[in-house]
Amino acid sequence: DIQMTQSPSSLSASVGDRVTITCRASQGISDYLAWYQQKPGKVPELLIYAASTLQSGVPSRFSGSGSGTDFTLTISSLRPEDVATYYCQKYYSAPFTFGPGTKVDLK
Amino acid sequence: EVQLLESGGGLVQPGGSLRLSCAASGFTLSTYGMSWVRQAPGKGLEWVSGFSNSGSKTYYADSVKGRFTISRDSSKNTLYVQMNSLRVDDTAVYYCARGPNRGNAFDVWGQGTMVTVSS
Secondary structure (H helix, E strand, O other): OOOEEEEOOEEEEOOOOOEEEEEEEOOOOOOOEEEEEEOOOOOOEEEEEOOOEEOOOOOOOEEEEEEOOEEEEEEOOOOHHHOEEEEEEEOOOOOOOEOOOEEEEEO | OOEEEEEOOEEEOOOOOEEEEEEEEOOOHHHOOEEEEEEOOOOOEEEEEEEOOOOOOEEEOOOOOOOEEEEEEOOOOEEEEEEOOOOHHHOEEEEEEEOOEOOEOOOEEOOOEEEEEOO
């Protein structure tokens, strides 16, 4: 099975900072890569699918890029409401594995 | 409005069984790929089981294969997962989610239902 890794596992940043999270698949998954945001105590929400397509209603400060095995989630200017854990997920074929998550908090 | 509502969670002893339900509204569940995802306390997300969007295939994570069975009732627009031979490490919040479908991922999630396996 394809394994998903993320880095870093956690980060602290200031409001207004540019934040970058990396996700890597152990084998190529084309662009079948999604990013989710889970705020503390809340349900996960889809941010980006097809590696770079913003889900409806998601703020434009979020963006995704990559294809094959290496992917990136970028928050262009961090806001307090972005404090959350971010997960990548491959959905090319089952098992639809999630990455271990990246916890983002405020410095 | 598109919604998913899980039910059926609770406390069960190791070796016991439980059936979770996920009632869909605002869309026809049988025409979409659907999945169950769980999250153990303080841990990350783990995909558990799913239906293909054609409905003809089912999939399971290795951790639950042979113990969990996913099914659906089109007349009730409801997804199920029958969980047998439950173990302590099955303790988690169980979410149902719509996806993947037609290039999109898991775009709708339920609120989750807690399953606790403990003696």
